[in-house]
Amino acid sequence: MSRSEHWKAEAQKRARLSAQADGPAQILTAAMERLGLNPPRLAREIQTMLKRRGLNKPKADRSTVYRILNGRTKRPNPAIRNALVEVLKLDVEDASTVQRGLGWNESTLNSDRSELRKD
Numbered sequence: 001m002s003r004s005e006h007w008k009a010e011a012q013k014r015a016r017l018s019a020q021a022d023g024p025a026q027i028l029t030a031a032m033e034r035l036g037l038n039p040p041r042l043a044r045e046i047q048t049m050l051k052r053r054g055l056n057k058p059k060a061d062r063s064t065v066y067r068i069l070n071g072r073t074k075r076p077n078p079a080i081r082n083a084l085v086e087v088l089k090l091d092v093e094d095a096s097t098v099q100r101g102l103g104w105n106e107s108t109l110n111s112d113r114s115e116l117r118k119d
Contacts, residue, residue, distance in 0.1 A: 004040050011013050011066055012040075022087070023101060024097055024098045024101025024102060025068075025069050025071060025095040025101075026067060026072070027090070027094045027097055027098055028068070028084070028088065028098060029069065031088040031089070031090055031094070032088065035088065035089070036074070037088075039062050039065040039066050039069065040062040040064050040065075042084075042087065043060050043061050043062045043064065043065045044090075045087045046060035046065070046080060046083045046084060046087055047059075047061075049083040049086060049087055050079060051082065051084055053079070053083075056111055058079045058080050060083065060084075062078050062079065064076065068102070070082070074102070074103050074115065075102065075103035076102060081099070081102050081104070084098075085098060085099070
């Protein structure tokens with residue numbers, strides 16, 4: 001295994017291990033596995049979603065996704081958080097758990113729940 005492949009494998013392994021430790025990351029990892037996405041593919045999907053909405057400034061690269069999964073990014077950009085929940089097709093309960101874990105306050109959480117139910 002080359003050095004770069006080893007780094008990628010180790011990063012994915014750390015992401016899986018940290019996901020087993022806490023709720024929001026575990027929900028995100030389970031949703032990624034359900035959809036057959038790994039962090040780089042998820043980052044591409046999020047970036048595509050942001051471009052469709054006309055938001056080019058927030059960057060969702062694979063390191064952003066790894067930091068969210070590892071718990072090092074406590075409050076990611078709201079556009080990235082919304083796209084993350086939407087791309088992973090989380091149900092209302094899982095979405096609210098992930099949102100609380102990613103630092104959304106209660107007023108934002110209530111308005112987002114109503115938007116999720118409309119779909």
